[in-house]
Amino acid sequence: MFLYREKEISLLKEDFNKPRSSMNFIFGRRRVGKTSLINEYVRNKQTLHLVCFETMSSLLIKEFQKNINTFFNIDETINTKTFEELFAYLSEMKIDSKTIIVFENIQELIKIDKDFLINLNNYWNKYLSKMNIQLIITSSLLPNDFDNLLISKKVDNKIKLKSLSFNVIKEYFPNLDKNETMYLFTAFGTNPEYLKLYDVKKDFISNIKNTCLSFDASLYNEGMNIIKKDLGEAATYCSILYAISIGNNKIGDIADCLNLKSSYLTRYMQKLLDLMLINKVVPLTQTANKSKFGRYEIEDNFLKFWFCYVYTNINSINSNNINNVISYIEQDFSKRLVSSAYKKYFYELLEDENSQFFNYEPIKIGSWWNNKDIEFDFVAYDSKTITFIDCKWDKNEGIENDYKKLEIKAQEFDTQLERKYEIF
Known part of the structure; x- marks a missing residue:
């Protein structure tokens, strides 16, 4: 068992056995576990990793070619200068048995080549589809027009990763009582990297203090770091997430909370949706694109907790004046956040x-x-x-x-x- 990602791994395994090249997209917000899923799936399989990072396209192409040469054991002096040349070069490699090519974090590539997904359709048709490969592309950005792109019609599996199941917490901490388990779910979510920081020998508030409420704590900057990775105007996006975290779920209420017009927020909300940091929920009898009753929710419990209690208390935390912050969390946490987290947990039960x-x-x-x-x-x-x-x-x-x-x-x-x- 791999932390409740059996369905996704099964899809990829089934896809690998197809008698042709195939393409899979894995979308998921930052910190949801895309890399962990990939690493588990490709274990003991022949895999070429091409990881995008923030740099100029010329340097990224050079790095990719170096990885390709190393993987195929080629001493090559040819220098590719465009992504098309790179994929053409890759297509010339000799592959005896099916090989996995993992193209990670393409949201970084899209920052420097906004037409990459449009051009990828051409690269696939001319070069990659003729190889004996399973192509897996990961991204923390799911453009709202992705299904209208030609490349989406070539995708064998489009996998959208959501937060792990509540059961992960019970697996990590089988002896916690029900109240503390729900508190842990509410504040830390189900990310294993966050859960590993929780010390069961200490009470819940002590864990919050040690992980979030000091400037050198492990998760003190986590919320801001996630936002700044992909978003330029961090102040506006952070303010929107704060407004949602304290209970403003309608776009009109979010605008009122921030003293802004609803129309001004539209593009910011769409970007947060594209990055899968928030979800838009509508009544079950309506569809998302037609409903006037949409509500917005922060997808990750920890991010919701961070914006609710850490983001606006940074001055107090930096000055080591956290007693008032702790007192406020003790009074506010259960009524503001735990009830909604309990509903989230219960929805899992109803579904499964x-x-x-x-x-x-x-x-x-x-x-x-x-x-x-x-x-x-x-x-x-x-x-x-x-x-x-x-x-x-x-x-x-x-x-x-x-x-x-x-x-x-x-x-x-x-x-x-x-x-x-x-x-x-």
């Missing part, structure tokens, strides 16, 4: 183990809301039955009254299906 919760196989499961402030954490339905679900963290009393409220607000949902109600 729905037979535990329903006596039918749902056609669709998702959240629903309207413009009258009526909202359901989840709605699930098949052709006969619909279930309205509320998720409540740390709720020990008054459940009967909550059921009545759930039944009343469900009248706002127009349906002829048999209605059922659940509170978890």
